[in-house]
Amino acid sequence: MKPYNTLTPAELEAERGALAAQHESYKGRGLKLNMTRGVPSLDQLDLSRGLLTCLGGDDYMAEGGLDCRNYGSLDGIPEMKRMFAGILDLEPDEIIVGGNSSLALMFDNIASNMSHGVRDGQAWRVQGQPKFLCPSPGYDRHFSICQYFMIDMIPVAMTAEGPDMDTVEKLVSSDPMIKGMWCVPVFSNPTGIVYSDETVHRIARLKPAAKDFRVYWDNAYAIHQLSGEKRRIPNLVRECAEAGNENMPLVFASFSKVTFSGAAVTCIASSKSNCSYIKQRLSMQTIGPDKLRQLMHAKFFGSADGVYAHMHKHAAILKPKFDLIEEMLSNSLGGLDIAKWTTPEGGYFVSVNAMQGCAKRIVQLCAEAGVSLTPAGATYPYGCDPRDSNIRIAPTFPPLEELRQAMEVFCLSVKLAGVEKQLALAAKA
Numbered sequence: 001m002k003p004y005n006t007l008t009p010a011e012l013e014a015e016r017g018a019l020a021a022q023h024e025s026y027k028g029r030g031l032k033l034n035m036t037r038g039v040p041s042l043d044q045l046d047l048s049r050g051l052l053t054c055l056g057g058d059d060y061m062a063e064g065g066l067d068c069r070n071y072g073s074l075d076g077i078p079e080m081k082r083m084f085a086g087i088l089d090l091e092p093d094e095i096i097v098g099g100n101s102s103l104a105l106m107f108d109n110i111a112s113n114m115s116h117g118v119r120d121g122q123a124w125r126v127q128g129q130p131k132f133l134c135p136s137p138g139y140d141r142h143f144s145i146c147q148y149f150m151i152d153m154i155p156v157a158m159t160a161e162g163p164d165m166d167t168v169e170k171l172v173s174s175d176p177m178i179k180g181m182w183c184v185p186v187f188s189n190p191t192g193i194v195y196s197d198e199t200v201h202r203i204a205r206l207k208p209a210a211k212d213f214r215v216y217w218d219n220a221y222a223i224h225q226l227s228g229e230k231r232r233i234p235n236l237v238r239e240c241a242e243a244g245n246e247n248m249p250l251v252f253a254s255f256s257k258v259t260f261s262g263a264a265v266t267c268i269a270s271s272k273s274n275c276s277y278i279k280q281r282l283s284m285q286t287i288g289p290d291k292l293r294q295l296m297h298a299k300f301f302g303s304a305d306g307v308y309a310h311m312h313k314h315a316a317i318l319k320p321k322f323d324l325i326e327e328m329l330s331n332s333l334g335g336l337d338i339a340k341w342t343t344p345e346g347g348y349f350v351s352v353n354a355m356q357g358c359a360k361r362i363v364q365l366c367a368e369a370g371v372s373l374t375p376a377g378a379t380y381p382y383g384c385d386p387r388d389s390n391i392r393i394a395p396t397f398p399p400l401e402e403l404r405q406a407m408e409v410f411c412l413s414v415k416l417a418g419v420e421k422q423l424a425l426a427a428k429a
């Protein structure tokens with residue numbers, strides 16, 4: 001098929017009729033397929049079943065004679081701090097191990113800064129209207145946190161190397177109410193982009209107008225490569241320290257998509273000064289974390305190397321799904337000039353940019369044929385994609401055959417919305 005923008009109105013009409021008939025036939029099939037959230041599939045969860053039995057009845061002691069059944073050890077058991085330190089190339093005393101949600105750590109850190117400020121700083125909320133830079137498309141739940149705290153969100157374009165750093169530098173250095181910036185530096189949600197070395201260097205060397213500016217470095221997919229070894233980028237914490245921005249980065253990591261999303265361990269990592277400040281607050285919140293879950297993870301994996309070996313098993317399950325998506329998008333949409341998409345080397349998503357003004361229509365067409373997608377616009381602050389173009393595909397949960405069916409419907413819907421758009425453009429011309 002030729003690019004849609006080269007077809008005559010009669011050819012477009014014929015194509016629309018054929019696609020609409022196919023769409024009708026899908027509607028009659030009663031499909032119920034879900035590509036909304038990036039959750040691990042059942043066979044991925046099964047990889048970690050050993051976690052449930054790795055503690056025997058007498059296994060409750062962590063290193064240094066620490067009884068995990070009891071209170072205490074606010075920042076985590078030594079073996080778990082060491083494991084996260086290994087994964088993030090940091091020192092154990094730069095790590096605070098958290099509960100099962102890194103999002104909760106981010107939420108709490110922002111709550112703390114809003115009400116109390118960073119160490120030696122004033123509460124953000126009393127200084128004026130706080131703002132965050134939001135590289136977009138980005139992770140919808142980051143944006144929801146900002147919305148919850150009524151933090152203004154400033155979208156920043158994503159390039160193939162990460163956020164558009166010219167814009168970031170200009171904004172951060174000129175506005176003291178810009179207090180934070182979201183970053184998913186490795187296999188970004190949803191684009192799969194890995195920040196270039198240059199982008200990391202430039203972030204570390206920012207000269208914020210706000211002395212209490214923080215980079216929320218959400219490393220959720222740090223070890224989620226689909227093939228090969230761990231993807232390495234420069235170490236933000238070290239780079240920031242060298243640039244005199246020691247307290248600027250707050251790094252988050254999570255085992256939600258390594259073991260069980262419902263019973264994982266997470267961490268926040270930062271300068272020793274930030275860690276001791278965070279620990280002060282933590283000591284008001286709890287007398288101690290769930291150390292038995294930490295111990296399970298420490299025993300199950302042994303070390304960071306054990307975690308990397310486990311991630312190869314995830315990759316073996318996920319790679320065929322990502323390959324299938326690439327194959328179906330290329331075969332079905334290649335050459336039509338109505339969509340572009342990412343071919344990520346890791347992470348949990350494929351990001352599709354359809355023709356401007358088509359994303360909502362595509363999501364609607366998919367829903368009518370029984371395929372749920374993340375709502376159009378969700379990848380932008382306030383749920384508002386100015387081009388109505390971006391759609392996030394989450395291929396991890398459905399089994400391969402279901403994914404194939406869902407993608408057939410998706411590709412058909414992209415084409416139908418594209419041909420409709422092209423007809424509307426032709427009518428206007």
Ligand code: PLP
Pocket residue numbers: 038100101102103104139184189218220253254255256261266
């Ligand atoms: N950060 C990013 C970028 C994510 O994509 C997700 C989940 O999809 C999370 C954080 C959630 O992590 P957790 O389960 O540790 O709260």
